Amino acid sequence: MEINKNLSEDKMIIALVGRLDTTTAPQLEEAFNGVLDQAKNVELDLKEMDYISSAGLRVILMIQKKVNAAKGGLEVKNVCDTVMEIFDMTGFSDVLTIC
Secondary structure (H helix, E strand, O other), X not given: OEEEEEEEOOEEEEEEEEEEOOOOHHHHHHXXXXXXXXXOEEEXXXXXXXXXOHHHHHHHHHHHHHHHHOOOEEEEEOOOHHHHHHHXXXXXXXXXXXX
């Protein structure tokens, strides 16, 4: 997986490319460290992410909790149908702000 971070005004945009699974979830967790020191608002751009496992869901939930604790906002954008189906089945679509 490839993780691209870009600070845009008061928002950190994190674009994910590839699969977010057991192998790559720790990479996202590591990449998120320090993000809230730079921006309280976070956008996860999933345009080029085509798969998510339970380990990936766990990391996204952890990000949501940290952003909430920092009184920031998290938006999830450009979700493909396959990943959206997983978000719907797991209830994540009710927890996340998906644009």
